[in-house]
Amino acid sequence: MMREAFIETTTDLLTEDPRAALVLADISAAAFDPARRAHPDRVINVGIREQLMIGVAGGLALTGLRPIAHSYATFVLDRAYEQVKLDLDHQGVGAVLVSVGASYDGSTMGRTHMSPGDVALLDTLDGWTVHVPGHPDEVPGLLRAAMRHDDPVYLRLSTQVNAASYGTDGRLRTVRRGTPGGALVVAVGPMLDPVLAAVEGLDVTVAYTHTPRPFDGEGLRALAGTEVVLVEPYLAGTSSRQLAEALADRPHRALALGVGRADLHRYGTPADHARWHGLDPAGLRRSIGEFLS
Amino acid sequence: MTATTTNANAQDHLPAPPATAPPAAPPVPPAAPGPPATASRRTGSGLPTARLHPLLRRLTGDEKHEASAHSTLDVLWVLYDRVLRVSPDTVDDPERDRFLLSKGHGSAGYYAVLAAKGFVPEEWLDDMAGADSRLGHHPDRLLIPGVEIGSGSLGHGLGLGVGTALGLRAQGLLDPRVYVLVGDAELDEGSNHEAIAYAGATGLANLTAIVLDNQSATHGWPGGIASRFTVNGWSASTVDGRDHDAIHTALRAHRPDRPHVVVAVVEPKE
Numbered sequence: 001m002m003r004e005a006f007i008e009t010t011t012d013l014l015t016e017d018p019r020a021a022l023v024l025a026d027i028s029a030a031a032f033d034p035a036r037r038a039h040p041d042r043v044i045n046v047g048i049r050e051q052l053m054i055g056v057a058g059g060l061a062l063t064g065l066r067p068i069a070h071s072y073a074t075f076v077l078d079r080a081y082e083q084v085k086l087d088l089d090h091q092g093v094g095a096v097l098v099s100v101g102a103s104y105d106g107s108t109m110g111r112t113h114m115s116p117g118d119v120a121l122l123d124t125l126d127g128w129t130v131h132v133p134g135h136p137d138e139v140p141g142l143l144r145a146a147m148r149h150d151d152p153v154y155l156r157l158s159t160q161v162n163a164a165s166y167g168t169d170g171r172l173r174t175v176r177r178g179t180p181g182g183a184l185v186v187a188v189g190p191m192l193d194p195v196l197a198a199v200e201g202l203d204v205t206v207a208y209t210h211t212p213r214p215f216d217g218e219g220l221r222a223l224a225g226t227e228v229v230l231v232e233p234y235l236a237g238t239s240s241r242q243l244a245e246a247l248a249d250r251p252h253r254a255l256a257l258g259v260g261r262a263d264l265h266r267y268g269t270p271a272d273h274a275r276w277h278g279l280d281p282a283g284l285r286r287s288i289g290e291f292l293s
Numbered sequence: 294m295t296a297t298t299t300n301a302n303a304q305d306h307l308p309a310p311p312a313t314a315p316p317a318a319p320p321v322p323p324a325a326p327g328p329p330a331t332a333s334r335r336t337g338s339g340l341p342t343a344r345l346h347p348l349l350r351r352l353t354g355d356e357k358h359e360a361s362a363h364s365t366l367d368v369l370w371v372l373y374d375r376v377l378r379v380s381p382d383t384v385d386d387p388e389r390d391r392f393l394l395s396k397g398h399g400s401a402g403y404y405a406v407l408a409a410k411g412f413v414p415e416e417w418l419d420d421m422a423g424a425d426s427r428l429g430h431h432p433d434r435l436l437i438p439g440v441e442i443g444s445g446s447l448g449h450g451l452g453l454g455v456g457t458a459l460g461l462r463a464q465g466l467l468d469p470r471v472y473v474l475v476g477d478a479e480l481d482e483g484s485n486h487e488a489i490a491y492a493g494a495t496g497l498a499n500l501t502a503i504v505l506d507n508q509s510a511t512h513g514w515p516g517g518i519a520s521r522f523t524v525n526g527w528s529a530s531t532v533d534g535r536d537h538d539a540i541h542t543a544l545r546a547h548r549p550d551r552p553h554v555v556v557a558v559v560e561p562k563e
Contacts, residue, residue, distance in 0.1 A: 021460070021463065023456075041459070041462055041463035042463050044459060046487070046491050047490075047491060047494075049487035049490075049491060051448075051452060051483075051484040051487055052452045052455065052484065052487035052488055052491055054452070055449060055451070055452020055453050055455065055456055055484070055488065056452060056455055056456035056459060057456060058452070058453050058456055059452070059453040059454060059455060059456015059457035059458070059459065059460055060456045060457075060459060060460040060463075061456075061460075062441070062442075062453065062456070062457055062460065063387075063456075063457055063460030063461055063463075063464065063466075064387070064460070064464070065460050065463065065464070067456075082446065083449070083452070083484075086443070086446055086449055087449055087452060087453055090433075090443050091434060091442060091443060091453070092434065092435050
């Protein structure tokens, strides 16, 4: 599980790195009890106060620490967006924001715990690195790398995972090779396995990334022919601008798949929501097949 | 009211709508009575007006108003003249005291004090908010030496101040103190109350909040401002916000086991 990998790695980092600090708003607090007992000054649980969580992260960074702030995506970004914009970005300091509850992971809890728009919200700001790991084994390396500098990083953890982990340096990695110059499907994070299942028998190249920001435009140019499909586990079209910029001088057709904007007012499982948003293998096959036909 | 009149709201600096615009809401009822007025119009008795007045004039181009027109000026002067352990040479010293102006509007008084104390060159005062100016109507920490936070949107300073106080403590920097200046109307923002409750509950003793109370909160603070803090475990002093000795005494009244608030009451906003 990605969340466990995050808790374990962060607990280690707090011991290894005197600049590491963790700010919580009750979510995951119990799991960090051992870390809090060991480092009471650098493991801070502010209670159910997400505006303060980000404000505190900004203040810690102003004193030279490297804060990690963690909660559900909807509370980190949707709720505390202005704190992210002003208490971090505008002050010229960074933090590592680590979320759980990606898109509809919290489907049984309803819309209040969903945040398909988190990456789009960060796209309104400048300079954020966004990691969307597809497997728990990808989490420790991404988190450790994020702690080695002071820039803003968002690490988006999900309960949707691929069967295998794919180490990349942030660039697009070819996972399945079709005819060179043919159609390219870019799968972000946990969308890889559903994409691989969906394109079975189709002549397409599939590339994977767990780092949609900064988007690997150069890698896209190298792999893309004239037809590109983006499959993202958050709002559909979130990376369309990056794709358009990368291929601006080249005639191309693009299809951007992801989570829809409508509040479905439904519970059910994440698999149900994947199906309703057309992100299960059958739905992806329909959309991709239609686009390529 | 003309199209060039600014709105009274502290966060609204756009031109007010023309008088022909239909009223959007029924008239606002009178504000609840504020705390007992301890403020007297002392016209900044302790201020070095001969020094500050020309600086303020360079900032605002305003010949008519005395320094006392700036509600925060007395508190700012006492802080920079008598309390804060920070100088132009120590703006990056980890051991410095931190002053966070959360109430980012009305920054002219802040800039005048920073210039008087040598943090910024006086020439910077002449083109406030101009295209090449480092000084805007809200301060930007990346542009001004000695400015700890960029502020303007209300309700951000206390959270940043709590984080700063925690960060100093976590690094064994036990001497520096964090001072955050907020306004009584700014306290309307709920984010302040997250910070007030948390700092009090955890006894964050290296934090001092200063509330400049010019009774501008639309619905007032029945029961007083200090009680919002003391109920959460803070110590509090309420003083005449124009009386420099009283402000100074209040700013030194913090205790070793809890955060401290100074409510500085000045005459109501006109």
